[in-house]
Amino acid sequence: xxxxxxxxxxxxxxxxxxxxxxxxxxxxxxxxxxxxxxxxxxxxxxxxxxxxxxxxxxxxxxxxxxxxxxxxxxxxxxxxxxxxxxxxxxxxxxxxxxxxxxxxxxxxxxxxxxxxxxxxxxxxxxxxxxxxxxxxxxxxxxxxxxxxxxxxxxxxxxxxxxxxxxxxxxxxxxxxxxxxxxxxxxxxxxxxxxxxxxxxxxxxxxxxxxxxxxxxxxxxxxxxxxxxxxxxxxxxxxxxxxxxxxxxxxxxxxxxxxxxxxxxxxxxxxxxxxxxxxxxxxxxxxxxxxxxxxxxxxxxxxxxxxxxxxxxxxxxxxxxxxxxxxxxxxxxxxxxxxxxxxxxxxxxxxxxxxxxxxxxxxxxxxxxxxxxxxxxxxxxxxxxxxxxxxxxxxxxxxxxxxxxxxxxxxxxxxxxxxxxxxxxxxxxxxxxxxxxxxxxxxxxxxxxxxxxxxxxxxxxxxxxxxxxxxxxxxxxxxxxxxx
Numbered sequence: 001x002x003x004x005x006x007x008x009x010x011x012x013x014x015x016x017x018x019x020x021x022x023x024x025x026x027x028x029x030x031x032x033x034x035x036x037x038x039x040x041x042x043x044x045x046x047x048x049x050x051x052x053x054x055x056x057x058x059x060x061x062x063x064x065x066x067x068x069x070x071x072x073x074x075x076x077x078x079x080x081x082x083x084x085x086x087x088x089x090x091x092x093x094x095x096x097x098x099x100x101x102x103x104x105x106x107x108x109x110x111x112x113x114x115x116x117x118x119x120x121x122x123x124x125x126x127x128x129x130x131x132x133x134x135x136x137x138x139x140x141x142x143x144x145x146x147x148x149x150x151x152x153x154x155x156x157x158x159x160x161x162x163x164x165x166x167x168x169x170x171x172x173x174x175x176x177x178x179x180x181x182x183x184x185x186x187x188x189x190x191x192x193x194x195x196x197x198x199x200x201x202x203x204x205x206x207x208x209x210x211x212x213x214x215x216x217x218x219x220x221x222x223x224x225x226x227x228x229x230x231x232x233x234x235x236x237x238x239x240x241x242x243x244x245x246x247x248x249x250x251x252x253x254x255x256x257x258x259x260x261x262x263x264x265x266x267x268x269x270x271x272x273x274x275x276x277x278x279x280x281x282x283x284x285x286x287x288x289x290x291x292x293x294x295x296x297x298x299x300x301x302x303x304x305x306x307x308x309x310x311x312x313x314x315x316x317x318x319x320x321x322x323x324x325x326x327x328x329x330x331x332x333x334x335x336x337x338x339x340x341x342x343x344x345x346x347x348x349x350x351x352x353x354x355x356x357x358x359x360x361x362x363x364x365x366x367x368x369x370x371x372x373x374x375x376x377x378x379x380x381x382x383x384x385x386x387x388x389x390x391x392x393x394x395x396x397x398x399x400x401x402x403x404x405x406x407x408x409x410x411x412x413x414x415x416x417x418x419x420x421x422x423x424x425x426x427x428x429x430x431x432x433x434x435x436x437x438x439x440x441x442x443x444x445x446x447x448x449x450x451x452x453x454x455x456x457x458x459x460x461x462x463x464x465x466x467x468x469x470x471x472x473x474x475x476x477x478x479x480x481x482x483x
Contacts, residue, residue: 015059016096017146019326020044022078025052026071033067033091035060041070057326066091147327151481154317155272155310160265160288163309170303172197173208175238182237183213183395192392195287195301196237204289204299206262208237210391214365217397217408264289267302271310275478278307282372284456307474312451315444332446332460332472333439337480340460340470354379354468357386357414361406364389364413377459377468378413384466385459388434389413436461439469450474 022029022044030041035058044054066084068091069076077083082093173182173194186194186208196206264287265274278286285304292298318325327335339352353367354377367376368391375390396419397406437446437458449458450472460470 015061017057017326018060018094018096019329020056020058020067022054022069022071023052024071024078026054028072029054030070031056031058031067032070034065035067044069060094060096062096065094065096067094068092144327147325148481148483150325151314152272154314155275156270158271158313159268160271160274160305161267162313163271163305164267164288164303168303170195170301172204172301173237174199175205176236178234178236179216182208186210187395192395193285193304195304198238202298204262204264204287204301207283207285207287209284210394211369213394213397214369214391217394218365218369265305266290271313272482274305275307275310276482278305279475279478279482284374307478308451308453308455311447311474311477315448315451318444328444328447329442331440332437332443333470335443335480337443337476338460338470338472339476341468352377352468352470354383355389355413356380357412357417359413360409361411361413361416362408364416365394365408374473375457375471377471378417379468382465383468385434385436385461385468387417388459389417390456393417434459436466437472438463446472447477450477 020031022031029044029046031044032038032041036042042056042058044056047053047055069078075089077090077092083090084093171185171189171191171194173185173196175196175198177185182194186192193207193209195204196208197203198205263277263281263283265277267288267290274286278284285306288302288305289299290302291300318328332338333340341352353371353373355364355367357378357380364376368374368389375388377385378387378389380386393416396416435449435455435458437449437460439460446458449455457471457473459468460472461467462469
């Protein structure tokens with residue numbers, strides 16, 4: 001049988017890469033379809049380590065397409081994917097949207113309940129039945145580069161002004177405020193970061209974050225330090241900034257300190273530049289400041305731009321045209337993002353840091369600083385997820401000056417988490433702390449979850465046991481797409 005039915009695309013539009021997967025084995029597997037005029041056979045390559053799974057990437061013009069697979073000389077279709085019975089037998093179908101707002105158009109012959117995402121469902125089934133255990137599909141450099149170019153182009157065409165919410169509040173802290181009061185404000189307001197305002201200069205000069213509090217508390221508990229609780233009560237943020245401690249400073253790899261300039265953005269900076277600025281400076285948010293004068297005087301703080309807000313824009317744009325980014329349908333374990341335990345993912349060589357609830361608070365604080373991470377999964381003896389300890393949890397110690405009464409070496413992480421439970425004013429806010437996903441979840445699903453306000457990372461767990469397999473953060477997603 002030689003299918004010859006033609007299906008048209010849209011003339012004058014750029015082709016969009018599409019990933020095709022045949023997961024049912026064979027010696028020689030080819031792809032053929034209306035996009036090759038049913039005359040050219042595209043050889044599919046087997047996934048390394050999994051010889052029964054074949055894949056190929058081919059660029060399609062927007063529109064309706066039909067295709068089949070040629071397995072060892074025999075025409076076959078994937079009955080688990082959308083298919084239609086026509087004059088040339090049964091063929092698979094795919095619709096590629098012309099623009100992000102155009103939804104796929106189903107045809108009466110398409111099997112009900114079938115997914116239009118060829119690659120996602122095929123690979124998801126393989127993960128479920130264990131076919132891909134220990135073997136992950138590998139993407140070509142060209143395939144990854146195409147995805148990055150589309151994300152980069154989108155971010156370059158949109159500005160920070162488009163992230164401005166219709167309503168909300170932004171809290172700034174005066175640099176003449178005592179450090180103790182400043183962190184008490186962060187705790188009471190349920191926020192982790194606040195821009196610093198210098199009234200004398202008439203400018204925003206920095207940002208106060210939980211990392212600053214961690215470094216100050218470590219200095220406070222350092223036996224060789226001259227810092228006292230009384231100084232913490234009276235010293236202002238400005239005095240800390242100008243002193244020998246770490247406020248508005250960071251350590252480099254050699255243990256010395258260097259000053260960090262104030263990082264901010266303007267309303268009409270494009271989103272790619274803002275995301276790059278956040279990644280390069282290893283910060284979580286960027287204050288967006290507007291000034292009507294050329295010298296920057298009388299600045300207005302509009303809001304805090306974050307990676308989650310930018311990711312939300314990406315998800316909204318590509319939500320209805322995932323075919324233009326086929327990589328979004330791959331399972332998260334098949335994409336080089338995140339930090340994983342050995343033999344599950346090889347996205348980077350940094351080990352996944354985990355701690356038991358009985359570990360000391362000192363060990364947690366040291367790990368947050370030394371490993372340059374923002375959170376630590378807390379697990380039981382079977383490495384099953386119990387909770388997560390984040391940098392922002394440290395602000396709970398500002399309540400009632402708890403930091404002055406606690407011995408960090410003796411206090412356990414479990415006790416510290418119990419102390420901070422009343423910091424969460426609602427169940428919804430509490431539940432955002434420990435968001436989970438499965439390694440079979442698609443990259444698009446993970447991105448949608450990370451785009452929610454307050455969610456900065458997802459812990460990848462094994463279904464049922466909740467054994468920790470990895471962790472994927474906002475910065476991981478953007479580092480992958482922006483290279």
